[in-house]
Amino acid sequence: KQEVTQIPAALSVPEGENLVLNCSFTDSAIYNLQWFRQDPGKGLTSLLLIQSSQREQTSGRLNASLDKSSGRSTLYIAASQPGDSATYLCAVGNTGGFKTIFGAGTRLFVKA
């Protein structure tokens, strides 16, 4: 059974700092991995999706990497801003990407 873990559970950084969020999964036979952002009480916003054949994806200040053999993904946020404060969720897709299992998330607070 796939299990997804995110470390750290919470993170507080000063504005401008570069940071890394970690996601690990137990079954390397994944279809894809998606990073989401969730603001309190809101829906999820897709940030980046990495297909199983890819190693990384980039969008603006965000870079996500995937190492299937070690069961790890990282989300790198460059030059953090207060508007980046949110919960970041990692989601592993199995079974063609339909069966999605989420990690518990990392709550990020960026101080101005």
Next chain:
Amino acid sequence: DTEVTQTPKHLVMGMTNKKSLKCEQHMGHRAMYWYKQKAKKPPELMFVYSYEKLSINESVPSRFSPECPNSSLLNLHLHALQPEDSALYLCASSQPTDRNEQFFGPGTRLTVL
């Protein structure tokens, strides 16, 4: 249009009520999902429809009944719910291609009294 809409935004119901949640997307996606999210927990998959057919049911109690009338609409019918069913219900859609990227709606906040 990359939007998934959900109605209502908030719903309060008694344990004997029957209500429905509605989800709509106009991105031409052929897969739609229901998730349940309790406070401070990650979303948990409930149902997946692919090409209007139920393809995944994560052993959800029968008091939750999904329906996919067409490729743009997804309903979740609720009956005889329990207070522990109170949660944020999220809908998502995706195009079942090699990426299968999921896009989420804002959710319906359900309170069962």
